[in-house]
Amino acid sequence: MNVDWPWPWLPRNVDKIAEATGEHLFLALLPVLVGLLVSIPLGWAASRWPVVRLILVPLAGVLYTIPSLALITLVPLLIGTKIIDPLNVQVPLAIYTIALLVRSVTDALLAVPGEVTAAATAVGFRPTKRFLSVELPLAVPVIVAGVRVAAVSAMSLTAVGALIGIGGLGGLITEGFRRNNAVEMVVAIALILVIALLIDALLLVVGKLITPWTRARQGAAK
Amino acid sequence: MDAGQAGGGEVNSTLNWLFDAAHWSGPTGIPARILEHLGYTALTVLVAAVIAIPLGAIIGHTGRGTFLVAGLSNGLRALPELGLLTLLVLLTYVGLLPVVISLVILALPPILAGTYAGIRNVDRAVVDAARGMGMRESAILTRVELPNALPLILGGLRSATLQVIATATIAAYVALGGLGRFVIDGNNAGAGSPNGYPQMAAGAIVIAVLALVVEGVLEIVQRLAVSPGLRNAATRQRAARIWRRPTTDLVSKST
Amino acid sequence: MKRVIAGVATALAATLALSACGDSDPLAEDKPAGDSGESITVGSANFPESQLLAEIYAQALEAKGVTVERQLDLGSREKYMDGLKDGSIDLIPEYTGVLLQFFNKSAPEVSAEDVYAALPKALPENLTVLEKAEAEDKDAVVVTKETADKWDLKSIEDLVPHCGEVVFGGPPEIQERADGIPGIKETYNCTFKSFSALEPGAITTKALLDNTVQAADIFTTDAAIEANDLVVLEDPKNNFAAQNVVPLISKDKATDTVKETLNAVSAKLDTKTLLDLNARLNAPDKPEYADVAKEWLGEIGI
Numbered sequence: 183m184n185v186d187w188p189w190p191w192l193p194r195n196v197d198k199i200a201e202a203t204g205e206h207l208f209l210a211l212l213p214v215l216v217g218l219l220v221s222i223p224l225g226w227a228a229s230r231w232p233v234v235r236l237i238l239v240p241l242a243g244v245l246y247t248i249p250s251l252a253l254i255t256l257v258p259l260l261i262g263t264k265i266i267d268p269l270n271v272q273v274p275l276a277i278y279t280i281a282l283l284v285r286s287v288t289d290a291l292l293a294v295p296g297e298v299t300a301a302a303t304a305v306g307f308r309p310t311k312r313f314l315s316v317e318l319p320l321a322v323p324v325i326v327a328g329v330r331v332a333a334v335s336a337m338s339l340t341a342v343g344a345l346i347g348i349g350g351l352g353g354l355i356t357e358g359f360r361r362n363n364a365v366e367m368v369v370a371i372a373l374i375l376v377i378a379l380l381i382d383a384l385l386l387v388v389g390k391l392i393t394p395w396t397r398a399r400q401g402a403a404k
Numbered sequence: 405m406d407a408g409q410a411g412g413g414e415v416n417s418t419l420n421w422l423f424d425a426a427h428w429s430g431p432t433g434i435p436a437r438i439l440e441h442l443g444y445t446a447l448t449v450l451v452a453a454v455i456a457i458p459l460g461a462i463i464g465h466t467g468r469g470t471f472l473v474a475g476l477s478n479g480l481r482a483l484p485e486l487g488l489l490t491l492l493v494l495l496t497y498v499g500l501l502p503v504v505i506s507l508v509i510l511a512l513p514p515i516l517a518g519t520y521a522g523i524r525n526v527d528r529a530v531v532d533a534a535r536g537m538g539m540r541e542s543a544i545l546t547r548v549e550l551p552n553a554l555p556l557i558l559g560g561l562r563s564a565t566l567q568v569i570a571t572a573t574i575a576a577y578v579a580l581g582g583l584g585r586f587v588i589d590g591n592n593a594g595a596g597s598p599n600g601y602p603q604m605a606a607g608a609i610v611i612a613v614l615a616l617v618v619e620g621v622l623e624i625v626q627r628l629a630v631s632p633g634l635r636n637a638a639t640r641q642r643a644a645r646i647w648r649r650p651t652t653d654l655v656s657k658s659t
Numbered sequence: 660m661k662r663v664i665a666g667v668a669t670a671l672a673a674t675l676a677l678s679a680c681g682d683s684d685p686l687a688e689d690k691p692a693g694d695s696g697e698s699i700t701v702g703s704a705n706f707p708e709s710q711l712l713a714e715i716y717a718q719a720l721e722a723k724g725v726t727v728e729r730q731l732d733l734g735s736r737e738k739y740m741d742g743l744k745d746g747s748i749d750l751i752p753e754y755t756g757v758l759l760q761f762f763n764k765s766a767p768e769v770s771a772e773d774v775y776a777a778l779p780k781a782l783p784e785n786l787t788v789l790e791k792a793e794a795e796d797k798d799a800v801v802v803t804k805e806t807a808d809k810w811d812l813k814s815i816e817d818l819v820p821h822c823g824e825v826v827f828g829g830p831p832e833i834q835e836r837a838d839g840i841p842g843i844k845e846t847y848n849c850t851f852k853s854f855s856a857l858e859p860g861a862i863t864t865k866a867l868l869d870n871t872v873q874a875a876d877i878f879t880t881d882a883a884i885e886a887n888d889l890v891v892l893e894d895p896k897n898n899f900a901a902q903n904v905v906p907l908i909s910k911d912k913a914t915d916t917v918k919e920t921l922n923a924v925s926a927k928l929d930t931k932t933l934l935d936l937n938a939r940l941n942a943p944d945k946p947e948y949a950d951v952a953k954e955w956l957g958e959i960g961i
Contacts, residue, residue, distance in 0.1 A: 183861070183868045183887065185494055188945045195947065247566070247615040249573045251587050252608030255601075331481070338484040345486070345577060345591070347705070347733045352486060357732070359490040360860035361707055363945045367494070371487035378482035431853075498857070498866040579828070579855040579866065589856065592735045592831040599835060600737065 183362070191365045199354070203373060206350030209343065210336040211381075213272040217279025218329055224280065225287025226313065235288060242281035250274055250342045271343040271350075278339070279332040286328035290321035323396055326389030330382050337378035341370075421602035422609060432585070434610060441582035441614070444575060445568045448504055452511035452564060457557065460516045464523025464553075465545045473520045477513040485510060485571050493578045503575045510571055511564040518560015522553025558626040565622060569615050583611045698726035699912050702748030705734050706859040707940050707948070708796060708880060708933070712752035714952035716906060716921060719961050723920045735832045736761060743786060743909065750917075753907040755791055756900030757798070758782075760837045771795070771901040778905075787910050789921050791903040792928035794880075798829075798838065798899050800892045801877040803867060807890040814893035815847050818874065822849040828866050829876030831856035838899055839876070846898040864889075880933045882941035904928055920961075927959045 192199075228235040253274035263269045294317050302316045344352030351370040358366030390397065421427065428434050463469045488509065492502035526549045534548045550557075576584030586607025593600035699720065703713035710731050717727045730748050733739040736757065742748040755774045759766045762781040768774045775791050782788070800815050807813075810821050818825070833839030834854060843849050855872050857863045864883040867875045877884060879891060906921045932955070939951050 183865050186943045186945065188943055191945050198947070243619075244612065244616065247570070247619070248608060248612045249570045249584075249587070251573055251584065251591075252604065252611060255587065255591055255604050256608060334478070334482045338482060341484040341486045342574070345588070347730075347738075349732075352484070353732060355484070355487045355490060356705075356858075359494060359862060360705070360858060361940070361945060362494070362861035362864075364491065364494060366945070367487060367491045371484060371491065374484045374487065375479070375482050379478065382478060382482070494861065494865070497869040498855070498862065498871045499869075576856070577858075578862070579857050579871075585856075589831045589834070591738070593737050593835065597737060597835070 185364045186362050187364050189365055191363060192369060195366075199369060199373070202349060202351050202354050202370070203377070206337070206340055206352070206374070207377070209268055209271050209348070209350050210275065210340040211333065213275035214279045214329065214333050214336050217276045217332065218283060218325075220276070221280050221283035221287050222318070222325075224284050225291060228284060228288040229291035238284055239288070242284050245277055246281040250278075250339050251345060253277065254343055254348075268348060271340055271348050275336045275339060279336065282332050282335075283325065283328045286324050287321060290324035291317055293324075294320050319393070322393050323389060326385060326393075330385045330389075333381050333385060334378045337374055337381065341374060417598065417602040418605040418609070421598070422606040427606075434586075437581055437583050437585055438610070438614060440580075441569070441572055441584075441611075444500075444504065444507065444572045444580075444582055445565060448507040448511050448568045448572075449515075449561065449565050451504065452508045452515055453561060455508070456512045456515035456560075457519050460519025460557075460560075461523055461545060461550060461553075463516075464520040465541070465549060470520070473516055477517050480509060480513045483509075486574055486577070489574055489578060498579050500580065503578060503580055507568050507571060507575075511568050514563035514567060515557075515560040518556045518558075518563065519553065522556030522560075523549050525556060526552040555626065555630045558622075558629060562619070562622045562626065566615055566619055569611070569618060573611060583607055583614065586610070697724075697912075697914055697916060698728065699750055699917065700728040700730055700748045702729075702733050702739050702742055702751040703731040704736065704739060704751070705732050706878070708878065708937055709752055710948045711936060711940060711951060712904060714948045715924060715956060716750060716752060718949070718952050718956055719920050719924050720917060722956070722961055723916055725916060725920075735830060737832055743907070744783075746909075749909045749912040751907050753788070753905050754796060754902040755788075755905050756902040757836070757838065758788070758905070758907065760900070764837045766837075766900075769897040769900040771903055774901045775903065775905070782907075785910055787908060787913060789906045789908060789913065789918055790925050791905040792925035794904045794928045794930045794933040795902050796878050796880040796904065796930075796933060797894075797902040798833070798876050799879050799894065800827075800843070800874055801867065801884065801889050802874050802892065803870075804888045804890055806873055807892075812890065812892055814895055815843070815849065815898070816895065818892060819847055819849045822851055825851050825873040826853050826855055826871070827851040827874050827876070828855040828857045828863055828872030830859055833876055842898045846896045880930065880937050882934070882937040885934075885938070886941060904933070923961065924956075 224238065228238045254270050257263055257267075257270040257273050261269070261273070298316060298320070299312065302312045307315065340350050341352030341355060343350065344356045347353075351374050354366050354370035358364065358370065426433075430436065460473065463473055485506065488506040489503060492506050493499075496502045523545075530552070531544060531548060534544045539547070572582050573584030573587060575582050576588040584607075586603050590600055590603030590605075590607060593603065701713050701717045701720075703709040713729070713731055717729055721727050730742070733742055733748070739748065739751060740761070743751065755771070755778065756769075759768065759774050759777055759781055762783070763777070766774075766777060766781065768777045771791070775788075778788050800818065802812060802818075810817065812818055827840070829839070834841075834856075836842070840851070840854065843851075851874075855866065857866055857872070857875070859878065859881075861883075863875050863877060864881075864887060866872045867877070867889070868887060874892075877889065877891075883889065884891060904925070906925070908917070908921075936951060936955060939946065939954075940948070
């Protein structure tokens with residue numbers, strides 16, 4: 183059986199592709215953002231209280247291990263969503279992001295040298311201000327690294343939702359597969375890949391921009 | 405399906421499905437699927453190791469081609485497995501080979517990165533001493549650097565193995581076996597059927613348990629295989645610094 | 660710290676902007692309210708013909724001023740029935756025989772008229788079917804020409820002596836369906852060597868042609884049959900009951916407008932038309948479901 187390569191399909195379907203892309207970004211990135219926001223307080227709690235750490239870290243490990251297809255299908259069971267609901271993909275992605283980032287945040291906060299926090303306290307920073315102005319910024323490089331991984335993974339994981347009809351670019355992959363349209367498949371795969379890499383690069387740049395002291399330190403070390 | 409169905413009832417039916425003796429026997433039973441799944445995984449990791457370890461070692465030793473390591477790691481993490489798998493199957497045929505190829509591609513980055521980091525992490529002083537002794541480059545690589553790189557290579561193999569175990573679930577979409585079979589078939593059966601959600605959830609539980617067990621076993625293997633001088637945090641810290649990443653492995657989630 | 664906040668705020672804004680490129684509810688379609696003030700959600704199964712029929716229904720209804728939301732590619736029957744139950748979808752193109760068997764596993768009816776007549780009683784309270792079309796699309800046991808020649812196959816009965824050597828391919832749900840694997844086993848005493856779960860469409864055709872499977876469940880109006888010279892084995896014992904295309908709809912969405920429109924469509928839908936439409940979909944240039952639907956509806960004047 184010949185595989186069809188209808189290249190004209192591409193220009194003819196630009197809006198369909200654009201819509202699928204927008205949907206994909208909504209499904210993939212919003213959970214990463216939410217996950218990040220949730221991970222910071224959780225990571226702080228884990229860095230502060232060993233008991234929390236003892237529970238969260240293994241829990242994160244277990245959750246991260248569960249394959250996305252399974253988690254995606256279990257969500258309606260767990261929170262009563264309907265069969266076709268973007269939440270079915272977004273909740274697992276948020277969970278994976280949290281599972282990934284909590285460990286990063288925890289380790290990063292724990293890695294802040296004791297002298298630095300002591301100095302900040304000595305200078306007169308209250309705990310909240312100290313966290314926000316000193317500890318958290320120092321943890322940023324590690325957190326950004328984690329967000330990069332989470333975001334890129336989310337982009338490719340979202341495609342799995344297509345197996346139960348939750349679209350995005352994954353829907354183009356399964357449709358192309360079904361209809362013997364290799365162009366559709368390749369376009370969808372390429373878009374996921376390229377956009378994910380762009381997001382990765384963007385986050386890298388943003389991370390560097392908001393932590394100028396890391397660049398200074400490297401410069402000085404040379 | 406309404407929220408009223410969530411909770412106790414479904415958990416019961418899942419457990420019932422999981423512990424139904426009928427589901428533990430025969431070629432479509434849980435043990436058979438576990439074996440298939442582990443088979444795909446073992447084959448994949450083996451092939452990926454054969455490619456990635458030498459490659460990572462050479463890049464690490466010569467310092468040339470480092471872009472390959474970072475580039476592949478990043479690039480392949482962004483590649484949607486579902487797309488790669490189905491495209492390969494469409495272009496070739498429905499069978500094991502295209503599936504293994506796409507799984508291997510996914511498994512390469514962690515092993516490559518681990519090997520590279522391991523080689524780079526070897527104390528330069530030790531390498532210089534070996535050179536000073538007159539050892540040939542290839543001998544340095546195989547008799548000095550690789551053994552010292554073992555912890556990180558094993559770490560890479562571990563990451564790869566877990567990744568493949570998770571990704572191999574998709575293989576069921578293209579008519580293969582493995583534990584994904586319960587998830588896909590259960591998914592198709594719909595919530596109302598006794599072989600619907602219960603099967604899916606049971607499948608998911610088995611997959612998660614398998615992954616955790618394998619992770620545990622590999623952890624033990626790693627500890628036993630590594631010589632005592634290297635079994636410490638300092639080594640891992642140095643390696644982590646090479647990548648400017650935290651010590652906790654940032655294993656990307658691909659499935 | 661200000662820098663960090665600024666950076667995070669930028670990233671946040673960028674993310675939200677990017678996500679906003681897709682709808683806030685990307686699964687909904689923004690349509691201007693129809694004149695009739697009615698709205699309906701149309702679903703489809705995970706194979707091309709179903710999506711085409713759903714598009715045809717959707718566009719016909721839109722032409723009459725109904726606001727239509729589409730939720731296509733939902734998966735197997737077992738899966739989208741959940742959607743009908745919880746209201747995610749209101750309308751879906753169905754096939755009389757399998758529909759009947761879904762709700763009444765032991766339904767004995769096989770002829771087009773009997774099957775259709777038995778439906779109202781079998782369907783759940785909130786669902787109903789409108790008029791059936793003449794068009795039929797059945798599951799069938801299909802083999803390649805080579806296999807048919809090799810084993811001299813005309814009907815499923817001819818296959819029985821070879822069943823033990825055959826790996827059978829088809830959608831995963833036929834392993835449980837009454838007229839699927841269990842039905843073939845019971846009606847013909849045919850037990851296959853093993854089963855390969857394959858999505859309907861190109862991949863099933865491919866597996867059959869590559870001889871990964873020796874026989875497969877392919878729908879009778881699938882364009883791949885003619886395109887690849889495949890042989891549909893006859894079903895003399897009627898394991899596969901009549902399968903007329905019929906709209907399955909929530910009773911409270913079956914307004915007069917909707918009923919009239921869809922019945923008009925069904926009246927013009929015969930098997931030959933379905934075959935032609937599928938061939939059009941399968942053509943190398945891969946037209947969109949919406950375009951093929953539009954073309955045909957234009958031809959019949961809707």
